[in-house]
Structures are given as C-alpha cells and as structure tokens.
Amino acid sequence: MKLFRLDELDAERAGSDGAYLRFLKQPTMSAGLYALSPGDTDPQTPHAQDEIYLVVSGRAELTVGRETATVGRGSVVFVPAGTEHRFHHITEELRVLVVFSPPED
DSSP states (O other): OOOOHHHHHHHHHHHOOEEEEEEEESSEEEEEEEETTOOOOOOOOOOOEEHHHHHHHHEEEEEETTEEEEEEEEEEEEETTTOOEEEEEEEEEEEEEEEESSOOO
C-alpha cells in the first residue's frame, strides 16, 4: 500500500515551485496534484492518456473539447486522450487530483 496525504503533497508541490506534482507512477496509471490560482493561465495541451480530474478544492471553469462546465470541490471529470482541455476563470485556489491511464511520461 502507498498512502498519501493531500496537505503534504500540496506542500511538496509548492516547495518545488511548480503547478504540478506527480506523486505516483505505476505500470498502468500515474497520479498527480495540480494547482492553479485565480488569474493563472492553464498551459495544458492534449495528453496521450485518458485523465480523471477530482477537484479537491477551489472553483473554476473547465473546457473539454467544446463543452464548458463550472467545477468545484467534489467535481469529477473524465478527459479522453487527445482532447483539448483547460481550466480558466479560476475564482478560488484550485487543487485537482489528476489520474492518468496509462501513466504519463
């Protein structure tokens, strides 16, 4: 078993001066913590992997392909591989648990 605590992961992510911290990579999946602040630009480009986002805290708009939705704490979103997507109009500090399958490079 591997056990992670979100507050510790967020502190590690913040300490590395990055918006994203990958904390798990296994043969069939990987996981990370993504953080954006109000006013930040989400620089993501489409990924080669399917993704699941679980919004841990915060509030923003998320556009996936041609669909846009407001997401907040507890939102779970599936993003198919190769699909344009980005968070925008971030109104509260956003923390998102990200799961990739297969694992990201």
